[in-house]
Amino acid sequence: xxxxxxxxxxxxxxxxxxxxxxxxxxxxxxxxxxxxxxxxxxxxxxxxxxxxxxxxxxxxxxxxxxxxxxxxxxxxxxxxxxxxxxxxxxxxxxxxxxxxxxxxxxxxxxxxxxxxxxxxxxxxxxxxxxxxxxxxxxxxxxxxxxxxxxxxxxxxxxxxxxxxxxxxxxxxxxxxxxxxxxxxxxxxxxxxxxxxxxxxxxxxxxxxxxxxxxxxxxxxxxxxxxxxxxxxxxxxxxxxxxxxxxxxxxxxxxxxxxxxxxxxxxxxxxxxxxxxxxxxxxxxxxxxxxxxxxxxxxxxxxxxxxxxxxxxxxxxxxxxxxxxxxxxxxxxxxxxxxxxxxxxxxxxxxxxxxxxxxxxxxxxxxxxxxxxxxxxxxxxxxxxxxxxxxxxxxxxxxxxxxxxxxxxxxxxxxxxxxxxxxxxxxxxxxxxxxxxxxxxxxxxxxxxxxxxxxxxxxxxxxxxxxxxxxxxxxxxxxxxxxxxxxxxxxxxxxxxxxxxxxxxxxxxxxxxxxxxxxxxxxxxxxxxxxxxxxxxxxxxxxxxxxxxxxxxxxxxxxxxxxxxxxxxxxxxxxxxxxxxxxxxxxxxxxxxxxxxxxxxxxxxxxxxxxxxxxxxxxxxxxxxxxxxxxxxxxxxxxxxxxxxxxxxxxxxxxxxxxxxxxxxxxxxxxxxxxxxxxxxxxxxxxxxxxxxxxxxxxxxxxxxxxxxxxxxxxxxxxxxxxxxxxxxxxxxxxxxxxxxxxxxxxxxxxxxxxxxxxxxxxxxxxxxxxxxxxxxxxxxxxxxxxxxxxxxxxxxxxxxxxxxxxxxxxxxxxxxxxxxxxxxxxxxxxxxxxxxxxxxxxxxxxxxxxxxxxxxxxxxxxxxxxxxxxxxxxxxxxxxxxxxxxxxxxxxxxxxxxxxxxxxxxxxxxxxxxxxxxxx
Numbered sequence: 001x002x003x004x005x006x007x008x009x010x011x012x013x014x015x016x017x018x019x020x021x022x023x024x025x026x027x028x029x030x031x032x033x034x035x036x037x038x039x040x041x042x043x044x045x046x047x048x049x050x051x052x053x054x055x056x057x058x059x060x061x062x063x064x065x066x067x068x069x070x071x072x073x074x075x076x077x078x079x080x081x082x083x084x085x086x087x088x089x090x091x092x093x094x095x096x097x098x099x100x101x102x103x104x105x106x107x108x109x110x111x112x113x114x115x116x117x118x119x120x121x122x123x124x125x126x127x128x129x130x131x132x133x134x135x136x137x138x139x140x141x142x143x144x145x146x147x148x149x150x151x152x153x154x155x156x157x158x159x160x161x162x163x164x165x166x167x168x169x170x171x172x173x174x175x176x177x178x179x180x181x182x183x184x185x186x187x188x189x190x191x192x193x194x195x196x197x198x199x200x201x202x203x204x205x206x207x208x209x210x211x212x213x214x215x216x217x218x219x220x221x222x223x224x225x226x227x228x229x230x231x232x233x234x235x236x237x238x239x240x241x242x243x244x245x246x247x248x249x250x251x252x253x254x255x256x257x258x259x260x261x262x263x264x265x266x267x268x269x270x271x272x273x274x275x276x277x278x279x280x281x282x283x284x285x286x287x288x289x290x291x292x293x294x295x296x297x298x299x300x301x302x303x304x305x306x307x308x309x310x311x312x313x314x315x316x317x318x319x320x321x322x323x324x325x326x327x328x329x330x331x332x333x334x335x336x337x338x339x340x341x342x343x344x345x346x347x348x349x350x351x352x353x354x355x356x357x358x359x360x361x362x363x364x365x366x367x368x369x370x371x372x373x374x375x376x377x378x379x380x381x382x383x384x385x386x387x388x389x390x391x392x393x394x395x396x397x398x399x400x401x402x403x404x405x406x407x408x409x410x411x412x413x414x415x416x417x418x419x420x421x422x423x424x425x426x427x428x429x430x431x432x433x434x435x436x437x438x439x440x441x442x443x444x445x446x447x448x449x450x451x452x453x454x455x456x457x458x459x460x461x462x463x464x465x466x467x468x469x470x471x472x473x474x475x476x477x478x479x480x481x482x483x484x485x486x487x488x489x490x491x492x493x494x495x496x497x498x499x500x501x502x503x504x505x506x507x508x509x510x511x512x513x514x515x516x517x518x519x520x521x522x523x524x525x526x527x528x529x530x531x532x533x534x535x536x537x538x539x540x541x542x543x544x545x546x547x548x549x550x551x552x553x554x555x556x557x558x559x560x561x562x563x564x565x566x567x568x569x570x571x572x573x574x575x576x577x578x579x580x581x582x583x584x585x586x587x588x589x590x591x592x593x594x595x596x597x598x599x600x601x602x603x604x605x606x607x608x609x610x611x612x613x614x615x616x617x618x619x620x621x622x623x624x625x626x627x628x629x630x631x632x633x634x635x636x637x638x639x640x641x642x643x644x645x646x647x648x649x650x651x652x653x654x655x656x657x658x659x660x661x662x663x664x665x666x667x668x669x670x671x672x673x674x675x676x677x678x679x680x681x682x683x684x685x686x687x688x689x690x691x692x693x694x695x696x697x698x699x700x701x702x703x704x705x706x707x708x709x710x711x712x713x714x715x716x717x718x719x720x721x722x723x724x725x726x727x728x729x730x731x732x733x734x735x736x737x738x739x740x741x742x743x744x745x746x747x748x749x750x751x752x753x754x755x756x757x758x759x760x761x762x763x764x765x766x767x768x769x770x771x772x773x774x775x776x777x778x779x780x781x782x783x784x785x786x787x788x789x790x791x792x793x794x795x796x797x798x799x800x801x802x803x804x805x806x807x808x809x810x811x812x813x814x815x816x817x818x819x820x821x822x823x824x825x826x827x828x829x830x831x832x833x834x835x836x837x838x839x840x841x842x843x844x845x846x847x848x849x850x851x852x853x854x855x856x857x858x859x860x861x862x863x864x865x866x867x868x869x870x871x872x873x874x875x876x877x878x879x880x881x882x883x884x885x886x887x888x889x890x891x892x893x894x895x896x897x898x899x900x901x902x903x904x905x906x907x908x909x910x911x912x913x914x915x916x917x918x919x920x
Contacts, residue, residue, distance in 0.1 A: 018072060018075055018076075021072060024068070067628075070629050074621075077618045082616050082617065083615040083616075094129065094181065094183065095130050095182040095183070096184075097134060097179075097182045097206075098184075099186040100187050101137070101163075102135040103159060103163045104159055105190055105220075107299055107301065107546045109214045110158075113212070114154060116187070116212055117157075117187065121151045122147070129147065131146075132182075133157075136172050137162060138160060138168075139172040142179075144182075159189075159544075159546070161543050161544055161573060164193050165569055169196065169198070177205075179206065185210050185211075185212065186200075186212070190214060190216075190238065190598055191595060192596040192599070210605050211604055211606045217239045217241060219235060219236070219237050219246065220588075221234065221235050221236070221293060221303055222593070223585070223591065233265065233267065234591070235267045235275070237269060238596060239274075240272045240274045243268070246269070246295055247264055247265075247297075248278055248294070249261045251292050254289070257877070263282060266278065291307055299547060301543050301544065301547045304547035304587075305587045305589070306575070315360040315362075316348065316364060317348040317350070318334045318347060319350075319364065319368065333367060335499070341515055345361075352379065353374075359382070361387070361519065362519050363379070363382075363388070363389050363390070364391075366391075366498045367497065367498070368391070369402050370400060376409075379410065380486070383490070384486055386488040388519075389492065390493075390494070391410075391494070392498040393457065393495050394497045394502075397458055398458050402415070410491060412484040412491050414460065414461035416460070431503075432453065433454075434452050434454075434505075434510075435472075438471075441472060443472055443513075446510055447510065448510065454503040456501075457496045460482060469483055471483050480496065481514075482495070536558070537577035538577065539558065539576070542575035543574045549575065552573075552575060558572055560579070574588045672719075673730065676727075676730035678716060679715065679716040680713060680714070680716070680732065681719055681730065682704055682732075682733060683700075683718060684718060684721065685721055685734055685736040688743065692739055695861060695872070696720070698860070698866065699860025699863035700718035702864055702889075703863045703889070703893075706863075707896060713896065721734065723752065724746060724749050728756040733762045733896060733899045735766065736763055736764065738767045738782075739784070740783075750791045754792060757851040761851070762898075762899045763852050763853075764852075764855075764859070766855060770857045771820045785854070795828045798826065799824060799826055800825050805898060806827065806898055809893075809894040809895075809898045810893050810894050816888075817891075818860075818891075819862045820857045821884055822856070822857050825853060825855035827852070828850035828852070849902050857888075861875075862889075863892055
């Protein structure tokens with residue numbers, strides 16, 4: 001391509017034709033030799049006459065200029081002019097290698113990068129250069145092919161959820177060294193990695209290298225952690241720049257099962273800092289719903305961190321040393337613990353031998369002093385594997401010799417004999433209150449209420465390690481809660497009872513918070529490689545480079561040690577992994593990940609990812625030439641005096657009219673009729689509410705798909721109907737959702753509706769309020785229905801009888817739910833003389849179709865599917881919800897079959913089959 005004056009030309013040699021324009025000008029300006037003047041007397045007879053046609057003796061200069069411009073526009077247009085031509089690397093010669101880092105760091109700007117790659121392919125195709133691709137995250141020997149072939153595959157290029165490893169880059173270097181000379185365009189993601197400089201040297205040894213890289217800072221998020229009652233989120237950036245605030249989103253599912261953002265929190269980068277943290281405090285119920293955190297505005301796997309068992313709902317086993325023999329709830333030794341943990345944990349009851357195989361997160365022993373060897377050994381093994389044992393004191397522990405002379409493995413401290421109580425040998429004089437929690441305590445940050453007092457407790461023996469094991473104490477410094485580590489787990493002892501006998505702690509709100517923090521901290525520690533040694537983890541869902549989860553398919557299992565310590569790559573893809581009941585999230589970025597920005601040598605040109613799109617001008621110039629030639633014709637006719645002749649004027653006027661389309665209304669009416677009558681089509685009434693109308697279309701689309709797959713009816717795509725302008729006779733059924741604010745139709749529209757009902761059509765009125773009012777006027781939708789239906793010629797109605805043909809048109813039904821469950825729908829009342837005849841299971845009803853069906857179960861929402869076939873609105877929960885949706889589809893099938901076939905299922909010929917299906 002040749003660039004002249006900032007405009008590129010693909011065939012610049014055609015511009016030589018512009019040289020001929022002066023010659024053409026002279027030819028057009030030339031006039032014949034002047035005639036010889038002779039006086040002829042007879043000419044006097046012509047004086048006073050006018051000539052209908054006048055011919056100029058010389059072409060006007062402006063008309064010549066018009067013709068010159070038309071010819072110039074044709075010549076320049078054929079030369080292939082291009083605005084914003086990109087005269088860069090790809091306009092060279094020889095093979096071109098496009099190298100991609102292809103990691104998660106470039107996912108956020110992947111669309112911009114793809115546009116630049118497409119521009120490179122366009123220029124390579126123009127220069128007849130072959131192109132090869134080499135992605136460093138998945139290095140394979142490139143196949144040099146036509147740029148047009150690669151353009152068709154460009155959409156298949158996706159970033160990987162990991163960075164190029166040492167082995168990947170070394171493999172890429174070996175591939176490039178085995179090739180012969182080529183130029184390189186390198187698309188960098190902006191992060192430094194090992195052997196990148198060696199890769200650059202290898203590419204420069206083959207030819208020139210141009211780099212494209214965004215100037216946007218790379219952001220990433222480390223795994224979330226839970227500490228001191230709050231979720232700690234850490235954000236990292238590659239370049240230490242000015243102060244900046246980013247928003248972090250906590251995503252999960254709401255109670256209805258819909259994915260949504262549950263909470264947001266800002267994180268502030270200080271000036272010159274590369275790391276920012278934020279704390280997010282959420283109720284336990286909401287925290288358990290979180291599935292992932294991400295950075296707002298970022299679309300990459302590195303800006304996303306998945307959540308595993310670290311924030312999930314805990315399983316807590318409760319075991320008491322004595323039973324509640326009186327049967328009084330408040331006297332139960334586990335009552336207050338259950339009330340404290342029930343909102344945030346799943347409670348497991350049973351003996352110690354029963355609950356250990358279930359591998360709970362926490363085991364609580366209330367006043368259990370002595371354990372048998374058969375119980376102690378597996379319990380200790382369970383704690384060392386990561387469990388937490390929480391023990392509460394009581395009369396049994398105070399009277400026993402447990403952990404007296406030597407520390408018991410299942411107790412955090414040694415205990416004094418007898419305990420301590422008001423009025424005893426070690427009397428306090430008066431009950432003691434709680435002291436504030438220290439920073440090293442898991443209870444740090446909780447408010448200590450003034451009304452919590454302790455009147456008795458078991459006392460810890462002084463010990464050099466006692467101070468480090470105290471996590472809660474009384475105002476006089478006496479330990480109240482102690483803790484020690486045992487293997488990977490912990491043992492915690494409350495030195496008071498779990499009831500209100502020794503203290504008011506179980507009666508306070510701080511007790512609930514203390515138990516919740518202990519349950520959460522039971523597995524809040526990060527997983528180490530040695531903890532997973534010898535285990536195999538199966539991938540459930542893996543994450544792509546954009547941070548989206550997808551099914552893992554048949555990917556092989558991963559060794560536990562590799563899952564905890566190995567770098568992410570094709571053999572260990574980020575995602576959710578499972579082993580038994582445990583779930584571990586393997587994220588792209590870890591706590592130890594350091595982001596370092598890429599720096600390039602001075603001899604390597606680095607470009608941004610913004611490229612002004614090329615704009616071909618040939619079409620515009622050729623169109624301009626046609627307009628100029630048309631103007632030349634008009635001007636020539638005007639100069640000759642023939643412009644106003646009827647035939648010429650008509651021809652001129654027809655030229656622009658040929659480009660004017662037919663009136664939209666005429667076309668739309670015909671198209672509407674063709675679309676509605678080509679196949680059987682379901683229709684819905686347009687209410688004017690975009691969300692309701694969209695849901696109605698999606699609902700009838702889902703019902704049409706169901707009819708297509710289950711019956712011989714093959715409907716076309718549903719159509720929205722404007723009652724004021726559209727013909728209704730094309731449709732066997734109309735779905736009319738009721739909204740409180742939809743306008744009342746005009747008189748003409750009601751006339752069409754009454755004609756439609758009298759001609760055999762059916763309208764399904766859906767008030768969509770069965771969840772609050774059922775059918776009737778108790779809701780705004782019900783009152784609006786009464787107003788809308790008042791001018792309609794509707795026969796008397798009755799609740800759907802159990803033997804109505806709608807209950808057996810295609811499926812045998814007795815319930816007709818939609819999004820809401822309910823059987824209350826209304827149809828045309830049966831004739832007064834329709835009585836059941838002996839020997840017939842159903843009444844002998846007339847052979848017509850009920851003109852209206854009225855209900856409020858929101859059927860369109862239950863039927864609605866997206867363009868991909870996915871359900872759009874949740875219905876119920878679990879299997880029950882899917883069953884409800886299935887019944888909604890069956891009702892829709894019955895309704896359409898009833899409209900199309902009438903009451904044929906009332907004929908006696910169907911009685912034997914129906915009785916057999918009904919089991920009679």
